[in-house]
Amino acid sequence: MNPAVGDELPELVKHPTTRQLVQYAGAQGDFYEIHYDQDFARSVGLPGVILHGLLKASFLGQLLTDWLGDRGTLKTFEVSYRGIDVPGRPYRCRGRVTKVDGSHVELDVWGEDPDGNKTTVGSASVEMAG
Amino acid sequence: MATTSVVDRLRARIGATAPPITATVEAGHLKRFAEAIGDPNPRWLQEAPPTFLVALAPPSMHLAEAEEYGKGWLNGGNRFEYIEPVKVGDQITATGRVADVYEKTGSSGSLLFIIFETEYVNQHGRTVARLRGTGIRR
Numbered sequence: 001m002n003p004a005v006g007d008e009l010p011e012l013v014k015h016p017t018t019r020q021l022v023q024y025a026g027a028q029g030d031f032y033e034i035h036y037d038q039d040f041a042r043s044v045g046l047p048g049v050i051l052h053g054l055l056k057a058s059f060l061g062q063l064l065t066d067w068l069g070d071r072g073t074l075k076t077f078e079v080s081y082r083g084i085d086v087p088g089r090p091y092r093c094r095g096r097v098t099k100v101d102g103s104h105v106e107l108d109v110w111g112e113d114p115d116g117n118k119t120t121v122g123s124a125s126v127e128m129a130g
Numbered sequence: 131m132a133t134t135s136v137v138d139r140l141r142a143r144i145g146a147t148a149p150p151i152t153a154t155v156e157a158g159h160l161k162r163f164a165e166a167i168g169d170p171n172p173r174w175l176q177e178a179p180p181t182f183l184v185a186l187a188p189p190s191m192h193l194a195e196a197e198e199y200g201k202g203w204l205n206g207g208n209r210f211e212y213i214e215p216v217k218v219g220d221q222i223t224a225t226g227r228v229a230d231v232y233e234k235t236g237s238s239g240s241l242l243f244i245i246f247e248t249e250y251v252n253q254h255g256r257t258v259a260r261l262r263g264t265g266i267r268r
Binding site: 058 | 159162163165166167168169171173179180181184185188189201202203204205206207208209210211212215
């Protein structure tokens with residue numbers, strides 16, 4: 001079925017842990033200490049270790065590719081990190097179709113913390129296969 | 131003021147490119163990356179998921195003088211543009227440059243924004259993706 005404006009993407013809830021932050025630090029090669037060293041994170045004014053922005057982007061990427069499957073191709077994907085997220089709290093990924101123009105589809109995506117704050121907001125465009 | 135001169139020195143770097151980095155997309159790395167982000171889709175055993183390119187080459191340049199400003203880095207955002215899928219075995223050359231540097235002062239103090247752009251070219255000389263990232267010093 002072709003996407004229509006207003007369609008909601010099936011929600012994806014992730015459960016990040018400190019273990020996952022270390023795993024991600026290794027896989028990306030981002031060893032900035034705010035993601036695994038509690039004392040360091042506090043020394044720069046954070047409440048403790050925080051999720052990598054790009055890990056949250058990866059969660060939203062999964063939201064998009066799970067929804068899209070092989071029905072089309074992701075063309076652009078953009079995220080802004082508006083707030084910090086800490087491990088041990090579920091991270092809820094959501095999205096909605098905002099524009100459909102022939103095979104060109106645009107979406108809003110966002111990630112919410114358990115208090116409902118949209119800590120990551122973004123958008124994407126896809127080209128549906130003929 | 132010390133911070134002003136840091137901003138001026140960084141602004142002089144706008145347009146500067148980092149030495150290109152070439153890396154091969156390895157099956158083991160893709161698998162570890164997909165496991166780390168917790169995405170079980172078997173497609174990612176052969177093909178790069180949407181954010182993988184940041185793991186292939188650093189998504190921003192190391193600017194030592196930026197660390198004289200504020201206490202730490204924050205990632206403000208990322209924008210990916212996809213032109214061609216990236217598959218296992220592809221050899222990707224990433225070239226990053228400083229696209230913009232500016233300071234913003236708000237109620238909670240001053241922030242320094244550094245915009246990085248990276249272009250990814252495959253072994254056939256075709257651009258496969260572009261990335262724009264906003265690094266923030268606070």
